[in-house]
Each structure stands twice: as structure tokens, then as C-alpha cells.
Amino acid sequence: MTVIDDISDVPTPDASLAPLLEVRDLHVEFHTRDGVAKAVNGVNYSVSAGETLAVLGESGSGKSVSAQAVMGILDMPPARIPKGEIFFQGRDMLKMSGEERRKIRGRKIAMIFQDALSSLNPVLSVGYQLGEMYRVHQGLSRKDAKAKAIELMDRVRIPAARERVGDYPHQFSGGMRQRIMIAMALALEPDLIIADEPTTALDVTVQAQVMELLAELQREYNMGLILITHDLGVVADVADKIAVMYAGRIVEDAPVHDIYAKPAHPYTKGLLQSIPRLDQKGQELYAIKGLPPNLTRIPSGCAFNPRCPMAQDICRTDVPPLHPVGTARGSACHFWKETLGE
Amino acid sequence: MGRYVIRRLLQMVPVFIGTTLLIFVMVYGLGDPVAAMFGDRTPDPATAAQIRHDLHLNDPLWQQYLIYMQHIFKGDFGKASNGQPVTELLGTAFPVTLRLTIMAFVIEAVVGIALGLFAGLRRGRFFDTGVLAMTLLVVSIPTFVTGFVLQYLLGVKWGVVHPSVGEGAPFKDLFIPGLVLAGVSLAYVARLTRTSVAENSRADYLRTAVAKGLPRRRVITNHMLRNSLIPVVTFLGTDIGNLMAGALVTERIFNIHGVGYQIYQGIVHNNPPTVVGFVTVLVIIFLGANLLVDLLYAVLDPRIRYA
Numbered sequence: 001m002t003v004i005d006d007i008s009d010v011p012t013p014d015a016s017l018a019p020l021l022e023v024r025d026l027h028v029e030f031h032t033r034d035g036v037a038k039a040v041n042g043v044n045y046s047v048s049a050g051e052t053l054a055v056l057g058e059s060g061s062g063k064s065v066s067a068q069a070v071m072g073i074l075d076m077p078p079a080r081i082p083k084g085e086i087f088f089q090g091r092d093m094l095k096m097s098g099e100e101r102r103k104i105r106g107r108k109i110a111m112i113f114q115d116a117l118s119s120l121n122p123v124l125s126v127g128y129q130l131g132e133m134y135r136v137h138q139g140l141s142r143k144d145a146k147a148k149a150i151e152l153m154d155r156v157r158i159p160a161a162r163e164r165v166g167d168y169p170h171q172f173s174g175g176m177r178q179r180i181m182i183a184m185a186l187a188l189e190p191d192l193i194i195a196d197e198p199t200t201a202l203d204v205t206v207q208a209q210v211m212e213l214l215a216e217l218q219r220e221y222n223m224g225l226i227l228i229t230h231d232l233g234v235v236a237d238v239a240d241k242i243a244v245m246y247a248g249r250i251v252e253d254a255p256v257h258d259i260y261a262k263p264a265h266p267y268t269k270g271l272l273q274s275i276p277r278l279d280q281k282g283q284e285l286y287a288i289k290g291l292p293p294n295l296t297r298i299p300s301g302c303a304f305n306p307r308c309p310m311a312q313d314i315c316r317t318d319v320p321p322l323h324p325v326g327t328a329r330g331s332a333c334h335f336w337k338e339t340l341g342e
Numbered sequence: 343m344g345r346y347v348i349r350r351l352l353q354m355v356p357v358f359i360g361t362t363l364l365i366f367v368m369v370y371g372l373g374d375p376v377a378a379m380f381g382d383r384t385p386d387p388a389t390a391a392q393i394r395h396d397l398h399l400n401d402p403l404w405q406q407y408l409i410y411m412q413h414i415f416k417g418d419f420g421k422a423s424n425g426q427p428v429t430e431l432l433g434t435a436f437p438v439t440l441r442l443t444i445m446a447f448v449i450e451a452v453v454g455i456a457l458g459l460f461a462g463l464r465r466g467r468f469f470d471t472g473v474l475a476m477t478l479l480v481v482s483i484p485t486f487v488t489g490f491v492l493q494y495l496l497g498v499k500w501g502v503v504h505p506s507v508g509e510g511a512p513f514k515d516l517f518i519p520g521l522v523l524a525g526v527s528l529a530y531v532a533r534l535t536r537t538s539v540a541e542n543s544r545a546d547y548l549r550t551a552v553a554k555g556l557p558r559r560r561v562i563t564n565h566m567l568r569n570s571l572i573p574v575v576t577f578l579g580t581d582i583g584n585l586m587a588g589a590l591v592t593e594r595i596f597n598i599h600g601v602g603y604q605i606y607q608g609i610v611h612n613n614p615p616t617v618v619g620f621v622t623v624l625v626i627i628f629l630g631a632n633l634l635v636d637l638l639y640a641v642l643d644p645r646i647r648y649a
Contacts, residue, residue, distance in 0.1 A: 105554065119549070121551070170644070
């Protein structure tokens with residue numbers, strides 16, 4: 001492999017103060033036979049080193065697509081990024097060459113996927129797949145890479161790493177497989193990790209262990225973490241801030257405790273109410289009416305208006321901007337004050 | 343892994359008995375081998391009876407089969423009607439057909455996989471459409487047509503190659519026959535590889551490989567190709583038998599004195615020991631190739647190895 005041309009050597013304007021990653025006005029669309037599906041429609045968010053941002057939303061809200069755009073692994077075509085900027089360590093990644101972006105992947109930004117069984121190659125041993133990171137990016141020999149792979153498996157607390165390094169993904173339990181995915185992301189000590197629903201495919205007990213491990217490693221390496229999830233329960237303990245997405249837009253953006261205490265958007269409020277709670281045992285579970293919109297035909301005005309209990313005429317005509325709520329919050333609702341006040 | 347091999351070997355036993363019994367009954371149950379031995383002349387009844395007795399032709403068919411099998415396991419395939427031992431015929435014919443089969447197999451595997459891979463990676467583009475159209479054309483034309491046309495054009499009209507294969511069947515003479523023999527299978531391999539590659543290119547683990555920052559070349563060779571080739575290998579293995587059977591037609595066209603030629607002669611001159619002997623060996627080769635495929639399959643896919 002060629003020698004690493006270190007991207008961090010490029011002078012970045014006050015890199016210590018600027019966020020690690022800053023997504024500005026990102027748009028992603030897919031050209032399909034049914035028309036243009038607008039998956040992401042002007043998303044802004046940022047993550048600093050050591051910070052955890054949770055991106056919350058239903059399937060089809062654009063949370064995964066925006067992350068894949070950051071990672072640079074969207075299939076283009078059919079995907080297209082007509083507009084937006086993705087600044088990583090001060091440089092717009094959308095203006096980089098394919099080769100430059102490839103060198104960031106895995107080394108500076110790593111990704112953890114949802115279903116570890118299908119996301120790991122079934123015919124290659126886990127040791128090979130872990131060691132590959134070192135062999136490709138650092139030019140290590142097969143033997144040294146294997147030693148590093150064992151070290152990594154130890155670090156994510158896989159028992160008997162030395163004996164299991166030659167095993168294949170299907171020989172591990174779900175939780176252990178997800179640990180291997182985490183180990184793979186961690187291999188080159190990246191600055192940012194994007195975890196796309198890392199615990200969705202796991203048992204509830206294992207979910208907690210995997211989340212804990214991820215949070216612990218994040219603290220240890222002072223990495224930025226983007227946690228994509230639809231599970232509010234997962235978010236509460238680990239996230240610093242939350243961005244709630246709906247139909248390709250961020251509808252609410254706030255520090256984690258503010259959201260749980262007082263949601264400023266009817267959609268967030270609906271999500272919080274639909275969590276089963278022990279003190280409401282026996283009552284009917286709340287559900288948000290209707291379905292997420294078809295992305296080829298997003299409703300005019302606020303995309304949430306057909307499902308919103310508070311919708312007025314203005315919601316059907318005007319797209320609400322992200323209103324500042326206090327200092328560090330934003331809500332894209334015309335009636336954010338009313339939502340908060342209730 | 344050991345258990346897997348033993349199970350596979352045991353499964354081969356009933357298949358071997360079934361196929362050889364079938365061919366034995368078909369050949370010995372129909373026609374009169376003794377009459378065929380004497381051709382146009384009428385044999386002396388006493389001599390004929392003696393031969394019938396010596397060859398156990400008066401015993402019931404199932405006993406004849408058992409006797410035949412006993413002899414085979416001692417390496418005795420009997421004699422052809424001209425008195426030549428069948429083993430001698432096997433010894434001269436099989437190396438020739440094997441060379442032809444190897445030639446066809448290499449062409450089929452290399453060209454088929456290469457075409458399929460590039461078509462699969464460029465789905466819906468010009469190259470892909472071209473491969474699809476071409477393979478459809480190849481599949482639709484019978485082997486003897488492509489054989490005769492290529493033989494006439496390249497061999498007779500333009501004189502680029504020998505129109506028939508020379509003594510000892512050198513590889514350079516076998517290229518065109520090999521291509522003709524491989525034709526249809528090559529088209530299948532190309533299509534199978536294309537579909538497999540296209541399917542795997544959407545797999546989650548390939549997205550992971552890209553997210554790891556691996557160069558595109560490595561993503562394709564190390565992560566995509568191995569997974570995509572699993573069904574192709576299965577096809578290639580079972581096709582070894584088909585190629586040998588298909589050689590019957592190709593060998594006639596290019597005048598190659600291999601297995602196909604001998605079986606043809608055996609059938610035309612009603613010569614049971616030759617036909618049964620050759621078919622039995624073909625069955626063994628076919629079974630061997632299938633075993634090899636199953637083992638290779640387990641090597642390529644660890645999920646089968648440990649199942």
C-alpha cells in the first residue's frame with residue numbers, strides 16, 4: 001500500500017475550536033422510476049471531539065442516508081447530492097477526490113452498521129476482516145495484522161480472542177458480532193464514529209452492554225460519535241445532544257435533557273409519548289397517527305402537518321424554519337411556544 | 343470435515359449402482375451381442391452356444407450384472423468384439439478426450455467468469471447488454487452448427503487452423519474444438535457470474551468493505567468475487583461430466599478419436615462391452631467431479647464447512 005498522506009497535516013483554521021464535523025444544508029435525492037425521492041432536505045448538524053450526537057427518526061426520515069453521505073458510501077447514481085457542504089476537520093469533503101475520501105474512510109471516520117451478520121463478510125474470518133484495516137491502511141504484514149486483530153478483539157472484550165481470531169462471523173453470537181463491528185471501526189482510532197442503529201438487531205440485555213462499551217471507548221479515545229437510532233431509550237444515557245429528523249429535515253435539535261423534559265416539536269412529543277412506561281401500566285399505548293410521507297411526494301408546508309394534532313392552516317402552506325428556542329435549541333414548528341407551554 | 347467427506351462418498355454408492363445397472367440393462371437386454379460379433383456371417387450354432395455360455399449370456403440379467411461388476415473391480419472390462427481388451431481402448435481414448443475437456447473447461451471458466459464479472463459490474467451498460475445478447479445467441483445455436491461453421495470457415499476456407507485434429511490430439515489443434523465444446527456452457531457461466539456479481543454488489547458486507555476505506559480493486563477481488571463464485575464453481579464442477587458427454591458430437595465433427603468416437607463405434611457395431619465399459623468410467627469421473635465440487639464448495643463457504 002502507498003504511504004499515508006496524512007490529512008490532518010493540512011492546516012485547519014483553529015481546529016481545536018471548530019467542530020470536528022459540520023454538515024451544512026445537506027440535500028440528498030434518489031432518482032427512481034417513481035420520480036425523485038428527496039431523502040434529505042437541508043440538514044445541518046455538527047459534532048465535536050468527545051461529543052455524542054444522536055440522530056433520531058423513523059425509517060425513511062433520512063437519518064441513515066445523511067450519515068452515508070458523510071461517510072461517502074452512497075451509490076451515486078441513483079443517489080445525488082445537489083446541494084450542501086460536509087466539513088470534516090475544516091475541509092469540505094464533498095469537494096475532495098474519490099481517493100482522498102477513501103483515505104478518510106476507516107482511518108478518520110469509521111462506521112458501525114446495524115446488522116453485523118449481514119455486514120460482515122460471511123466467507124472471511126473475523127481476524128482477516130479486522131486485520132485488513134492494518135494491512136491496507138498501514139501496510140502491516142499478515143502476521144502483524146493478525147496480532148493487532150487479537151489485540152482489538154481483546155479490547156472490545158471478546159473472550160478467548162486468540163482462539164477465536166480464525167472463526168467466521170456466523171460462529172459468533174449477535175452481541176459478539178456487533179463487538180467485532182465496533183472493533184473494526186475502532187481499529188485505526190478514528191476521530192469520528194458513525195453508528196447506524198448499532199443495537200437494533202440485538203437482545204435488550206445485550207443492547208445495554210454494547211452501548212456501554214461504545215460509550216466507554218468513545219470517552220477513552222475522545223472520539224466524536226454520531227448515533228443513529230429510532231430508539232429514544234438508547235439515546236437518553238449516552239447522547240449529549242439530539243437531532244430529531246422527519247421527512248429529510250431536522251425538526252428539533254436540542255441538548256438531551258431539554259428534549260426529555262420539554263419537547264418543543266409535536267413530533268418529538270409524540271415519539272416520547274409512545275414509549276411504554278411502567279407508571280402507565282394498563283393504559284393504551286400512544287401511537288402517532290398515520291404514516292411517514294412518501295419521499296417522492298412530501299406534503300407542502302410542514303411535512304408533519306397531516307399527522308400533527310396541532311396543525312393549522314399555516315402548517316399546510318409555509319415550511320417552518322428552525323426557530324431558536326433558548327440558546328442551544330431549535331424547533332421547526334410554527335407553534336413551538338404552544339408545544340413547550342402545554 | 344471428515345464426516346462430510348464420508349457422507350458424500352457413501353451417497354455416491356447407490357448412484358453408481360443405479361446408473362451402471364441402467365446402462366447394463368439397456369445394452370445387454372436389447373440386441374444380440376453374439377450375432378453382432380459375426381457381422382454378416384451366420385455363426386455355427388455350436389460355437390455360438392459356447393460363446394453364450396462363456397460370456398454368461400444365458401444367465402438372468404441381474405446375475406450377468408453381478409459378474410460384470412466383479413470383473414470390473416478386478417480391472418477387467420472384457421473384450422470388444424474384435425478381441426481387443428476394452429481397457430486398451432479406454433487407455434487410448436480417455437487421454438484424448440481429457441485433453442479436449444481440459445481445453446474446453448479452461449476456456450469456459452476463464453472467458454465465462456471474466457465476461458460475467460465485467461457485465462455484472464457494468465449492469466445495464468453497453469458491455470452488459472452485449473454479453474447478454476451474445477450469450478443468448480450462443481445458447482440458441484446447436485453445437486454441431488457452430489462446429490461445422492467454424493470448421494468450414496477457419497479450417498477449410500481461410501486455412502487458419504487444421505480442419506481436423508491430428509494424431510495424438512495436440513493442444514493447438516484442440517483450440518477450436520474446445521471452443522465449440524465450451525460454447526454453450528461458457529454462455530451459462532457468463533450469465534451465472536453476472537447475476538451473482540450483480541446480486542452481491544448490493545450486499546451489506548460490500549458496503550462495509552467500502553466504508554473500511556479499501557481500494558475498489560480489493561473490494562472486488564477479496565470481498566465480492568469469492569462470494570460471487572460459489573454458485574459458479576458448482577456449475578463448473580457438474581459441467582465437467584457434461585463436457586465429456588458433449589464431446590461425443592464435437593469429436594465426430596473434428597474427427598477426434600476419443601471417448602465419444604469409441605462409444606459411437608460401440609453403439610453402431612452393437613458392441614456391449616465397449617459401451618458399458620466407457621459409460622461406467624464416465625460415471626466414475628462424473629461422480630468424482632461432483633465430490634470435488636462439494637469439497638471445493640466447503641472450502642469457499644465456511645458456513646457449509648461447519649454445518
